[in-house]
Amino acid sequence: MSHVIGLVCRECGTEYPHTIQNTCYECFGPLEVKYDWDLIQEKVSKEKIAKGANSIWRYADLLPVESEVRVDLGAGFNKLHKADRLGAEIGLKNLYLLDESVNPTYSFKDRVTSVAVTKAMEFGATAIGCASTGNLAAAVGAHAAKAGLPAYIFIPDSIEIGKIVQMLVYGSNVIAVSGNYDDANRLASEVADMHPDWAFVNINIRPYYTEGSKTIAFETTEQLNWETPDHVVIPMASGALLCAINRGFKELEKVGLVQESKVHISGAQPLNCSPIASAVINDTDVIPIKDYETVAHSLAIGNPADGYYAKEVINNSGGFAAAPTDEEVIDGIHLLARTEGIFTEPAGGTTIAGLKILAESGHIDSDERVVVYVTGNGLKAQDTLVNSVRHPTTIKPTLSEFEKLLKLQNSKKETLQKEIIMQKQRRNLKNGKSKIFVCFAEYNKNKRNQFGDWTNYNKRCIE
């Protein structure tokens, strides 16, 4: 007997059998997987999970897969780091982070793709596909290769060859479409319609695919000795990841693996493309954005499919949102690297910058047990950072040259530190900033959203 009953429309509740399909024929709403929760509760246990694979497949009883054959490159079950040094810098006493840059193709997309390609094999699909500009393409290429199926990856033709070697090396069929991502995505959808035996991970088998993300909630909780965290901070593009992680926490409660799940769920989006974050901060509807330009390419979705649901999850859970500037995003990358030794892409920088804003504004309490999700690695975004790193000094290979450099650096460092302390003191004296921060935080914790964009509010107070 299977624990997967079929598919169900998120909008109108119409039920469908368990096949390759992603849209409701009645109302065009998105479909979700419907599980037999009683059966799952019988099957699942902490002991069974502990003995399972060293990957997302340790949670197989909670995933929409029936066969024992899995396309498993080892995605997931990544280490939950206690991030004391980062926590100290931003005033959080119990901060953890899950580093998704150590997945097989270096982003969280390996989780969703591993589930999708496994499901595709179960359905007897003859090819794997996707539309993507980066992380997803790599994940699809790798998992299709492991499965021995051809991959068809649709990309906008503006991406330079040097940047897409990874997706090409797996032997994928990469098709460059003259146009932007939307054109590539539309064509991929048409191809999916035309080839019903091809599984497009983010199109026609999307209901199964999105289930892969909730494993993040499972492994966070397992690594906290089966206690859910107090607060999590999640990057948002379409909002699907945030919704899936929320679902993951709820499901643990549903099947009795945790007593109670009361997780505050907060999201981060780059200011220049922040339809969901803005809607949360200003308490408006999610308003699609047409023109945007941000360094956080992998979060740049102007019309987020799950935006409405993501906002609801955030509000219902008592979380909040943050929308850092591109400059803050880059600072976030550096902050994470120099405190915790983790090198992330701009999406991760957005999340760390968002965490910092939420902590400093008091939306996250300093005592809360907080988990932040860093979803992709920085190697793919080295170009973005070339101008923000301290370029190396060249010296002759002699000891005296090095000692001279060292003295110079140390005296510079001392001057800089003194200057930073003085600047802070001046600023605090001038406008009572620290007082405002505390007041605002106190106030805001009780009456969120009252002031619209808190950053602007705060700026007004300080200026």
Add this chain to the structure above:
Amino acid sequence: MSHVIGLVCRECGTEYPHTIQNTCYECFGPLEVKYDWDLIQEKVSKEKIAKGANSIWRYADLLPVESEVRVDLGAGFNKLHKADRLGAEIGLKNLYLLDESVNPTYSFKDRVTSVAVTKAMEFGATAIGCASTGNLAAAVGAHAAKAGLPAYIFIPDSIEIGKIVQMLVYGSNVIAVSGNYDDANRLASEVADMHPDWAFVNINIRPYYTEGSKTIAFETTEQLNWETPDHVVIPMASGALLCAINRGFKELEKVGLVQESKVHISGAQPLNCSPIASAVINDTDVIPIKDYETVAHSLAIGNPADGYYAKEVINNSGGFAAAPTDEEVIDGIHLLARTEGIFTEPAGGTTIAGLKILAESGHIDSDERVVVYVTGNGLKAQDTLVNSVRHPTTIKPTLSEFEKLLKLQNSKKETLQKEIIMQKQRRNLKNGKSKIFVCFAEYNKNKRNQFGDWTNYNKRCIE
């Protein structure tokens, strides 16, 4: 009571206390860690390991560290993949691979650095250092950041800024030395002498550092249900990694975690810089090489410090060596990616190409349980591959354009497959290649090294 007794000279056996030191004052030989094996045997157990950290630190009882404080970014305990698709292509029925590209900074150097920086903290070091051109620098930068210590990384000034963003982003002090790697390394050694409280991972605390590599043997065996493999294939630069992995297998036997360890140990080195591999293949001394140019930069050490020992390990274990050309190295990268979905750097390509040579020449038996170690990731070497990948075709975003492309690709594929089969048949008919391969393999298994470089021998036979 500590399980670390002190240091001992590998050459003359002189013993030293447990401090920051790497060279014997008597004979200038390299020092190794001396353990109390009886004490370790009392402490260590499979059950204790199973409950340990999800990283190399699950084997802490076998590592040269005494304190409970560890600089742990999650290096190691990576998944051992059953590589059936790669195995099928090269004729091995029981092939596994350990993917080291999913370590925190994406190479096996995280293992050694995690041990070295932890040890440095134990010694109260005030800074971390290394000389490096890439993988090690990143590992050192990250672990020093996590430890909250400054890092001094010495690199040759020829490395372009775009390629060293990763090491810079952790906030390391990167010093470019006008000269080559040897100049950088020499200066780093002088700086280490001048600053005895700075721990240079591959210089003054090298004896502890190299111990990190043997965890590869431990986790291979643990994941094979505490049975050692029949054969392993390891990339060689200085030869230190190969020696450490061999030591790891022997230690498991010593402390009773396995009954008997009879692992054939083989090594791979790029042909253009293959002092150790050539010495094994031609049964000569290890002859240093001065001028070399290979795509496998991270394996390019002309005068390998552990070359003599590596050759001895290979010979004593009944392994062999392979030295693929740069072209075969690139093919190895593609072969691994398209069969197993793992994207490796040229060092990994060397190992896969070496594995292929050893399997096809019969130095590895098709029934042996073989483990191959892929030690670093491909993202850092995208430039090298740009010319070897199939560039994407650009089409207009319409279904008909795509279907036209698909038909064209399929007909090309069919023609190509027919051509490959015909070519193979022609070749086999012409020179009885398959016969020669089998004969040579049979012969060679009994009387290795007889023909010097088998590739050349084989070429002579075929041409």
